[in-house]
Amino acid sequence: MAAMTELEKGPTGRRRGRGARERILSASQHLFREQGINQTGMDQLCAAAQVSKRTAYQHFAGKDELIAEYLQQVDPTVMSSIFDSQELTAREKLLAVFDMPPTNPMCPYISAAVELHDPDHPAALYAKEYKETVTAKLANAAREAGAANPEELGEQLALLLDGAAARTRVVNSNAFPTAGTIAVMLIDSAIAAGPSNDNHRETVSR
Amino acid sequence: MAAMTELEKGPTGRRRGRGARERILSASQHLFREQGINQTGMDQLCAAAQVSKRTAYQHFAGKDELIAEYLQQVDPTVMSSIFDSQELTAREKLLAVFDMPPTNPMCPYISAAVELHDPDHPAALYAKEYKETVTAKLANAAREAGAANPEELGEQLALLLDGAAARTRVVNSNAFPTAGTIAVMLIDSAIAAGPSNDNHRETVSR
DNA sequence: TGTTAAGTACACCGACCTGTGTGCATAACA
DNA sequence: TGTTATGCACACAGGTCGGTGTACTTAACA
Numbered sequence: 351m352a353a354m355t356e357l358e359k360g361p362t363g364r365r366r367g368r369g370a371r372e373r374i375l376s377a378s379q380h381l382f383r384e385q386g387i388n389q390t391g392m393d394q395l396c397a398a399a400q401v402s403k404r405t406a407y408q409h410f411a412g413k414d415e416l417i418a419e420y421l422q423q424v425d426p427t428v429m430s431s432i433f434d435s436q437e438l439t440a441r442e443k444l445l446a447v448f449d450m451p452p453t454n455p456m457c458p459y460i461s462a463a464v465e466l467h468d469p470d471h472p473a474a475l476y477a478k479e480y481k482e483t484v485t486a487k488l489a490n491a492a493r494e495a496g497a498a499n500p501e502e503l504g505e506q507l508a509l510l511l512d513g514a515a516a517r518t519r520v521v522n523s524n525a526f527p528t529a530g531t532i533a534v535m536l537i538d539s540a541i542a543a544g545p546s547n548d549n550h551r552e553t554v555s556r
Numbered sequence: 557m558a559a560m561t562e563l564e565k566g567p568t569g570r571r572r573g574r575g576a577r578e579r580i581l582s583a584s585q586h587l588f589r590e591q592g593i594n595q596t597g598m599d600q601l602c603a604a605a606q607v608s609k610r611t612a613y614q615h616f617a618g619k620d621e622l623i624a625e626y627l628q629q630v631d632p633t634v635m636s637s638i639f640d641s642q643e644l645t646a647r648e649k650l651l652a653v654f655d656m657p658p659t660n661p662m663c664p665y666i667s668a669a670v671e672l673h674d675p676d677h678p679a680a681l682y683a684k685e686y687k688e689t690v691t692a693k694l695a696n697a698a699r700e701a702g703a704a705n706p707e708e709l710g711e712q713l714a715l716l717l718d719g720a721a722a723r724t725r726v727v728n729s730n731a732f733p734t735a736g737t738i739a740v741m742l743i744d745s746a747i748a749a750g751p752s753n754d755n756h757r758e759t760v761s762r
Numbered sequence: 763t764g765t766t767a768a769g770t771a772c773a774c775c776g777a778c779c780t781g782t783g784t785g786c787a788t789a790a791c792a
Numbered sequence: 793t794g795t796t797a798t799g800c801a802c803a804c805a806g807g808t809c810g811g812t813g814t815a816c817t818t819a820a821c822a
Contacts, residue, residue, distance in 0.1 A: 391778075597809060
């Protein structure tokens with residue numbers, strides 16, 4: 351509602367104008383997540399961003415392009431607060447991803463892929479790319495933690511994440527704790543099986 | 557394409573008319589799954605079902621009602637071919653659910669919940685109900701298999717299922733084998749921990 | 763054969779959607 | 793201060809959507 355961020359008057363500093371683009375993307379974060387992409391019209395979005403429709407279409411070639419940029423702005427660093435943390439051990443990183451939510455309605459990447467329903471849509475391609483990046487980061491942390499098969503563990507944990515997100519949406523209870531429980535089992539089992547002999551942490555493998 | 561079922565001329569036997577309702581629901585199974593619910597208009601659906609639009613709206617109060625009935629017809633028995641099987645042990649039942657797909661694009665229940673985006677939509681309520689039924693059946697089979705905590709194992713396996721479905725959609729590779737691998741671990745671990753002492757099969761708990 | 767329920771053909775409505783065209787205001791920078 | 797990119801207000805085009813009204817044919821059953 352009245353919590354329309356603080357850039358209402360625009361940052362006044364970007365380039366020349368009054369930062370309409372930022373407001374549009376900011377509004378899309380709210381509306382696309384809370385109402386869905388298809389349920390949010392450009393008129394409503396422009397009104398919420400306090401931007402004229404004409405301006406919106408000067409910044410974005412069309413709604414599809416806006417959707418793609420919206421999705422890219424959801425988490426541009428791909429959970430770097432977890433994976434680039436200096437304070438967490440690799441094992442703690444693997445578990446931290448299950449403590450993030452309850453984000454709003456659901457993982458925006460799955461939502462976008464389902465709502466757009468076109469695997470070739472730029473946003474759908476980015477969603478896939480994002481998921482693959484997360485999986486790779488999980489695999490890296492798994493390797494660092496000394497897992498027997500880091501790629502496999504990464505894929506498994508990624509699946510748990512997606513399962514928790516999807517299930518939380520359909521059924522109406524937080525499924526992340528359950529996913530976390532399974533994750534602990536998988537991680538401990540994989541680490542117990544070990545990579546062979548040596549270190550279990552501080553093996554920065556890349 | 558030309559594979560428009562076999563009831564083109566209608567079953568000729570139902571009640572009086574020519575079975576338009578069945579054709580509509582049959583067409584919705586194809587179109588809603590392959591194109592999505594929002595992307596499928598009533599005009600297209602009626603054309604595919606070879607039914608006049610007027611007739612469609614005499615059978616269904618509106619698109620929402622049609623969606624709900626479509627979803628209820630996807631799997632009315634809730635995987636009874638697995639759970640009511642006489643030939644499968646309880647443990648085999650728990651694993652069999654991961655061998656079903658690759659169904660078309662994705663679990664229709666998750667799709668519906670995401671696409672409709674209204675938790676109170678009749679179809680969304682049914683999706684939730686369906687998922688809860690599956691979870692309960694998994695828990696039953698888990699108890700029958702002698703799992704330490706059947707409810708927990710049921711919830712865990714259900715989460716794996718949803719994760720595999722969602723992930724298969726976003727990333728573009730079949731995630732069910734990975735889910736199955738995790739399932740084996742969880743099941744064996746839960747059974748090893750045992751309910752206490754007695755039987756590991758043929759305990760028809762309901 | 764006649765009655766009646768079921769289905770048909772097709773034009774049409776209002777709402778909403780993405781996207782434009784145009785003329786005007788204004789903030790930023792030189 | 794003047795220039796120019798940036799943004800605004802607003803009407804409107806063209807399309808699609810869900811849903812309806814009307815007058816008709818046809819299939820089922822008595």
